[in-house]
Amino acid sequence: xATAKIIETHSNAAEIHRGPISRExxxxxxxxxxxxxxxxxxxxxxxxxxxxxxTGFYWVKQEKKTERKVDKVGMSYYDTQLxxxxxxxxxxxxxxxxxxxxxxxxxxxxxxxxxxxxxxVKFVSSTGIYRVHPIAAFESAVKINSK
Numbered sequence: 001x002a003t004a005k006i007i008e009t010h011s012n013a014a015e016i017h018r019g020p021i022s023r024e025x026x027x028x029x030x031x032x033x034x035x036x037x038x039x040x041x042x043x044x045x046x047x048x049x050x051x052x053x054x055t056g057f058y059w060v061k062q063e064k065k066t067e068r069k070v071d072k073v074g075m076s077y078y079d080t081q082l083x084x085x086x087x088x089x090x091x092x093x094x095x096x097x098x099x100x101x102x103x104x105x106x107x108x109x110x111x112x113x114x115x116x117x118x119x120x121v122k123f124v125s126s127t128g129i130y131r132v133h134p135i136a137a138f139e140s141a142v143k144i145n146s147k
Contacts, residue, residue: 003081003095007050007059014052022049026060033086035113038138039121042068042078056085060096071140073133074101089113099123101131 017025026049030037045063052058060082068076082096091111099108106125115122116132124130 003059003083006057006083007081010052010055010057010059011050013054014050014057016048016050018048022046022060025049025051026058029058029086034089035086035091035111036121036135036138038135039091039111041138042066042076043082056087057083058086059083070133070137073131073137074099099125099131 015025023046026040026043026046027037029051030040040060043060043062044066046060047063048059048061050059062078062080062082065080066078068078070076077098077100079096079098082094084091084094086092089112092109094109094111097108099106106127106129108123109126110122110124112122112124113135114120119135120132121135121138122130122132
């Protein structure tokens with residue numbers, strides 16, 4: 001289902017925020033579901049944030065695509081629209097996020113916090129390939145550029 005269509009499907013019962021408060025509301029949702037804010041550090045200039053509490057569906061619209069370099073991990077790429085479902089410690093059916101390690105670039109579909117230990121995060125790709133990294137690595141991510 002196209003991103004715009006899935007947002008439309010879930011927006012009727014969603015709380016929608018536009019402008020500067022969007023980042024604050026995104027952070028509140030992440031905190032509530034025990035997902036570290038640093039995993040969204042590459043998301044900047046948020047224009048809109050929506051969250052359908054009944055389904056767990058969220059979306060984020062940002063002004064430009066962004067890239068982040070994460071030491072000892074690789075690159076993270078964030079599209080202008082990100083979507084997914086959130087449950088405690090987990091983001092699933094993610095769209096708009098890619099990760100690159102060395103020469104391999106993969107679409108991230110799931111993020112699981114606390115696997116295999118509380119200081120780790122597991123990233124699962126659309127192909128089933130996954131990597132586990134320390135959460136601390138994302139706290140020091142460096143902005144590369146915006147497109």
